[in-house]
Amino acid sequence: MIFDVHTIDEIEVQISKIRVSAAQASAALLDLPDDPLKALARIKFDPIGWHPIEQRALNLIEQVNQTFTYLVALKAARLLLEWHPEAEGYRLAPGAHAPKQSLDIESLVPGVVGAETFAAVRPENNRKLIGDLTKLASRPERFRYVFFMSPLFPETQRRLEKERDGIGVWSISAD
Numbered sequence: 001m002i003f004d005v006h007t008i009d010e011i012e013v014q015i016s017k018i019r020v021s022a023a024q025a026s027a028a029l030l031d032l033p034d035d036p037l038k039a040l041a042r043i044k045f046d047p048i049g050w051h052p053i054e055q056r057a058l059n060l061i062e063q064v065n066q067t068f069t070y071l072v073a074l075k076a077a078r079l080l081l082e083w084h085p086e087a088e089g090y091r092l093a094p095g096a097h098a099p100k101q102s103l104d105i106e107s108l109v110p111g112v113v114g115a116e117t118f119a120a121v122r123p124e125n126n127r128k129l130i131g132d133l134t135k136l137a138s139r140p141e142r143f144r145y146v147f148f149m150s151p152l153f154p155e156t157q158r159r160l161e162k163e164r165d166g167i168g169v170w171s172i173s174a175d
Contacts, residue, residue, distance in 0.1 A: 001053060004108065006089035011078045014053055018071055021050035025063055068119035068149055068174070069095040073104055075156070075172045076117050076147035080105065084143060087112045107141070114141035117172075119149040129162065129169070137165040147172050 005011050028048040032039040042048055042060075049063030050056070052070045073094035080090060087107030094104045094117055107113035116132035123129040129146060136144045145168045153159065153171035162169040 002091065002093040004089055004091050005074075005077050005081070006108075008078055008081055011074050011081070014074050015071070017055070018052040018067055018074075021052045021055070021063065022067060025049045025060055028060065066095065069117070071174070072119050072147055072149040072172050073117045075149075076115055076145070076170070077105055079147075079156070079170070080107075080113055080115065080145075084113050103136075103139070105145075111141055113143045113145070114139050115145040115147060117147045121150060122152055123148045123150050123162070123171075133164055133167055133169075136167045144168070145170060149174055 003014075005014070025048070031048075032042055044061055045059055047057035047059055049058045049060035051058050052063065052067045058066070073092050077090045077092060080087065084107065087109050089108040090113070091106045091108060092104065093102050093106075103114045104117040105113070105115040114136060116136060118128050118132065120126070120128055129148065132146045136146065144166065146162075147170050149172045151174075154173060154175075155171060156173045157171050159169045159171055
């Protein structure tokens with residue numbers, strides 16, 4: 001799903017949708033079978049979860065993955081709205097739905113801000129951080145960022161030790 005945000009209020013509406021879908025998934029967990037393999041099968045294969053924003057059924061594993069993909073992108077966009085008002089808003093295309101040449105976050109004014117976002121146990125998993133830094137290194141935007149969510153970096157904070165090629169790297173709090 002690709003969508004534009006212009007204000008922090010618009011971002012808060014989307015985060016509220018994520019909270020609603022998370023509550024629906026939490027309720028579904030209470031109805032799992034007692035048999036552990038059947039319970040895991042339902043989580044993996046049955047549409048007992050919800051898309052974080054679109055209110056359509058998904059399997060719970062996919063909901064977990066998409067929830068944090070959207071959450072990190074929205075929280076990053078909130079920061080970018082504060083830091084770069086000249087961007088006039090952002091187009092968000094988090095995750096696998098974005099075309100390869102597109103970024104997870106792009107300023108509506110071309111050439112101002114470009115960012116990649118992800119959630120992982122460790123930012124080095126699947127070489128995601130390195131891949132995003134490499135992708136952004138050849139981009140023309142004046143301001144380039146990678147934002148990630150990881151339990152190893154629980155605060156929203158700049159990560160200078162991970163930066164290269166003039167690309168800002170920030171961890172984003174899950175809270």
